[in-house]
Amino acid sequence: MxxxxxxxxxxxxxxxxxxxxxxxxxxxxxxxxxxxxxxxxxxxxxxxxxxxxxxxxxxxxxxxxxxxxxxxxxxxxxxxxxxxxxxxxxxxxxxxxxxxTDLPGAVAAVRERYDGPVHSATILGAGATAASTGLALCELGATRVTLLARSPERAAETAAAIRRHPAEPEVVVGSLADDVASGEVLVSTVPADAQTPDLLARCTGPDAVFEALYEPWPTPLAALARDSGRALVGGLDLLxxxxxxxxxxxxxxxxxxxxxxxxxxxxxxxxxxx
Missing domain, CATH: 3.40.50.10860 (Leucine Dehydrogenase, chain A, domain 1)
Incomplete structure (x- = not known):
């Protein structure tokens, strides 16, 4: 060639x-x-x-x-x-x-920045990127994945994709407007302008934050993770x-x-x- x-x-x-x-x-x-x-x-x-x-x-x-x-x-x-x-x-x-290649790329991106355990995780959003990163988290050991979406209907296809992983993870669909992020890893696939102070206040628990966006940078969630000293995986890492x-x-x-x-x-x- x-x-x-x-x-x-x-x-x-x-x-x-x-x-x-x-x-x-x-x-x-x-x-x-x-x-x-x-x-x-x-x-x-x-x-x-x-x-x-x-x-x-x-x-x-x-x-x-x-x-x-x-x-x-x-x-x-x-x-x-x-x-x-x-x-x-x-x-x-x-x-x-x-x-x-998003799936193995996400695995590599997380492990480059975070070497801790991954037993459970929360994902903000429920589109194709959420499906790939959710499966990547299962590759890393997650047995429970929570999707916080605007509506359960929007999350159904992504939840079904993650449940197909051979590890047979538990997948829970919650509300982006109300629920609190849990687990060791938080993944965000939502726009920067959706990262309101209320949402950020519910995202302080996980040890590592994976912000799928690379522009604008830092997003409010990425800045919060950086300033609090948590492991931060960026959209450029995934890309x-x-x-x-x-x-x-x-x-x-x-x-x-x-x-x-x-x-x-x-x-x-x-x-x-x-």
Whole structure:
């Protein structure tokens, strides 16, 4: 695969994504004549986009709202993507394959920052990222996962995905508006503007906080965790670790993690300065 190849991240919105920065930094570090772009593809538009790709396209990263839509648009779906009910990675080979690197990426991100026990955990929000991180927590040992959602109906699909983990965890659905976070790890997948003082006051118990966002940074929850001295896993940690796995799937080469992370940190610092 010596010729120039193309990759991209797809979603809506997608212009804010740091994925092009990370992947292109990896290509540069390894001297690969590859390119990685951000392309807006709205819900319902993925099949048409895939149909228009030529043989120069090697891989795609999928963000919302396409992580569940892509499951029906590949020749092969990995076990972990089926388990999560969502995929964030599309790879073209002899057959097209979709995978979920958010799950192992979340495991790596947590263990990089927190080496304590994980018996139970609370997740704020109930979308595709909540499903992947919930399964990652089960990989780390959690036997009880609490989802705090705006409504039980919104959490049903994610709760079902986490319950499918071979460890058969107990999954409890609670109220984002009223309930208190419990367990050793707290994961937030909700927007920064939803992190109200009332919510923060109910999130002081867990030993580690995993903030899935990387912009704006720090979020109110991340700032609270940092200032209280708790272990803090950031959205950039997750993004880098899942991108490293994608990079290796796309290129077949070991990913330069340090260079990819540094590029992401520099880009976020530049945005903050601007």
């Amino acid at each position: 010596a010729s120039a190849m193309r990759c991209a991240v797809l979603g809506d919105p997608v212009a804010h994504s740091l994925s092009p920065t990370l992947h292109n930094a990896g290509y540069a570090a390894l001297g690969l004549d590859w390119s990685y772009d951000a392309v807006r593809v709205p819900a319902g538009g993925l099949a048409a986009f895939l149909a228009g790709l030529d043989e120069t396209w090697r891989g795609l990263s999928l963000t919302m709202p396409l992580k569940r839509e892509v499951l029906d648009l590949a020749d092969e779906v990995t076990d972990r993507a089926r388990l999560a009910g969502a995929a964030n990675t599309w790879v073209r080979g002899e057959r097209t394959l979709v995978d979920n 880098v670790h899942q991108a490293v796995l994608q990079f290796e799937m796309f290129t077949g080469r070991p990913a330069p993690l340090a260079q990819m992370r540094a590029a992401g940190e520099q880009a976020l610092a530049a945005r903050a300065g601007a």
